[in-house]
Amino acid sequence: MGEERDDLAALRAAIAACRICRDQPARGAEDRLPHEPRPVAVISSSARVLIAGQAPGLRVHESGLPFNDASGDRLRQWLAVDRETFYDRDKLAIVPMGFCFPGYDAHGSDLPPRRECAPYWRTSVMAAMPQVELVLAIGHYAQRWHIGPDCPKSMTATVVGWRRYAMRNAMPAILPLPHPSWRNTGWLKRNPWFEAEVLPFLRERVGLLIV
Template sequence: MVADIDLLAEEITGCRICRDGPDGQCLPHDPRPVVKLSASARICIAGQAPGMRVHKTGIPFNDPSGDRLRDWMGVSREIFYDQSRIAIVPMGFCFPGYDAKGGDLPPRKECVGRWHDRVFATMPQLELILVIGQYAQRYHLGSRRGKTLTQTVQMARSLWQEQANPRILPLPHPSWRNSAWLKNNPWFESDVLPLLRREVQKYCCP
């Protein structure tokens, strides 16, 4: 299993499909896939796509969004980056570039079609997947998600109670741009975060 994970990670690291055979417009810079696979982690963080800082460093969630996510989870950087405890699989492995307004573009579609089913088939030990943002929620929840991101996150407790394997917990993106959303939805902090922290402690910090 470890060998399979290592081979797949090596394949992903060398992927250049969004530059050499893209589904639409070519990636505007050299690809740098950022993903952390694991043969032992019981938790996976499924986010959207790396930002520019992550693209430059190769370290996922190496930005203020990562600081907020670690606070939500109640874990240190040491635990967060311990690949034996936590896998990190964004919907797009490379920084997608900026839109006309200077915001990050959506995750590249090539990654889901080429990699995601293989990735999750190679990590059957996962027991909890944190799905961050609408793109990850669409892939991992499908028709089980709400009509909006807010509705889906409101379903966090009921989704967790479904006893699915692995269990799924939907989250908003921890970007500081979502501070207004967090202020307008105080139930997230009072209801979802305690569940998130309890589950994270159970699966990665026993």
Template sequence: MSALISRIRACTLCATRFAATATAHAPRPVVWFRPGAKLLIAGQAPGARVHASGRPFTDPSGDRLRDWLGIDEATFYDLDRIAVVPMAFCFPGYDAKKADLPPPPVCAKTWHDKVMANLGDVPLTVLVGAHAQRWHLGVRGPVTQVVAGWRDHAPRLFPLPHPSWRNTGWLKKNPWFEADLLPVLRGRVQEVLG
């Protein structure tokens, strides 16, 4: 596993792609996993703040996600308990309008299966956003539809919308998410983390 982590941290597959973005940045893979994790956060890609910090979800999205999971920051960053494996390990950059670019598919194609094989059997996986849901569930439907069907995948998998502030309106339009899904998810998180 340590050799795989070292190879991912040294990855520069997307250097030319990132240099051509509005942010013109260099790759900085954010690697946060080790075997034995009880909870896997399968996300999309690091944002600009995570790119700067080198730790996953060190932004307001992370605060909201930790609230959704019902855990504190110390628990979230406990590598023996929680793994974070996004569909791309690097910040993909912004487009000319300052919108996040999607995760480059080459990252998942190159690394995802290897990481998942090394993680082994993880009792609980949280699928954050459409990119992770497509990969892990093989679904192409709208996020609302996928998240609304969460009972089809629980208790091992929980699809969630991205916890970005941009989804605050979505949360208001879908009160069932906080009323029905989150209590079950929090209970399951406590169960697997002990």
């Protein structure tokens, strides 16, 4: 692992100490984070690929290790990388739109990323990693931020148009992906073009960028 930059060390420390999603005096207690914050983010000075997810799940919150769950297993299959490579900070940066597990809704599903997090942190995080050439935008929250106002309204429409963003001249390129959650197994079955067209491109591009 290369020598640590002072600005990245400071940014990591600031993110680790962040409590904005818990301490919101202008809001009611019901809108505060339901547990002690545990920000999860892997910021890199050398990785050319950034995995931009949504927010940690409960298992990730408990372990502090991003994508340390069934979704991560599927994502590693999509990328065709092993766990050692996946967690090599020199090769892959992993920074979700929300750093902390947001809790569950009334149906037991993970809530969306906290709305405070990305506006407060995202610009600084991206500025700290100018070497990133490819952003894997997982889920519509990440896609809307990284693609911007031209992002289609649905995740499916965004992923269908993946070539428009992944092959653009501007840097970094953006490759929109569905969330690798097993809840999306039905979506993957209904959209076989994703495995046939997107995954080969994903694996080839990532393979070139993490050597």
